[in-house]
Amino acid sequence: MSDDARFEDGIEAPLNIGAQDEDDLKIISALVQDAVFPANEMRFFAGEQRFAMLVNRFRWEDGGKRAPERVQSMLHFSDVSAVSSQGIDRSDKDMILSILSAEFEPGEAPSGHVILTLAGDGAIRLSVEALEVTLKDVTRPYVAPSKKTPSHD
Template identity: 35%
Template sequence: MSPAMKIKNYKPLALMAADREDLDVVSAVLQDSVAKVGDVAFLPDQRRFALVANRFVWEEGANKTKGPFTRVRVGVHFDDVLSVRTKSVRLDAKSAIVDILSVTYHGGEDGGTITLTLAGGGIVALAVDAINVTVRDISEPWRTQSKPDHEA
């Protein structure tokens, strides 16, 4: 990871999601975030699923074709989580890297499932009472030359 530095015009992101439209924004913001499985945790006593990832700053680099681009550490927590199921993800493989492609919700006002779809076919499904998500940038940003490429 490159050292953190001041980047002109960067404003740390802080979002909360309480409905499907809000979660669509969270999904767009977290697209192509990468995390170590060791930085992901389910805290059943707190009914919280939390993660820390390296977020690609799409709001700065979406329309750029050449770098430098920007990444930042982001903290995310999903509250009101009843249980967690995974497919093709081993939560005990702490050094494994996961790449978030999307965050979606299926259900109604009385609860449902928030699904984190990962590159390579992995899925993390959170059974929730409600959509209750907080996303906050937690570091200074850093420059990177690569932009996620979904064509590759």
């Protein structure tokens, strides 16, 4: 019998986790909160029904044990039939976006919508046939350029 993963398990090792239900997605949402990425680092592969984005996520799992760190991570969604967005100028190659949360709005089971809420009133809506998400760290952590932990009022 194996034990469930714990949040602390990611302190030293790169994350490679998945979500297949709303509770799982809440964990990924917490891990990608305050992740930043250029608008041109997200892609919808319509023929393959996938949506992927390369983000620089804050390492919340570190728990403040060292200088604030970020790590580049792939956030990948499978079974995506459509993507829409608001508040994003895709022609602005210098636009930096920041994820506030990821939520699932159920439709006719197992389908629904994943809503990625962005800072500054932006959002990305993914129509999914089923919830299947992965978050995988792809680089070593690095000291956050701001050297500060993100905060919210």
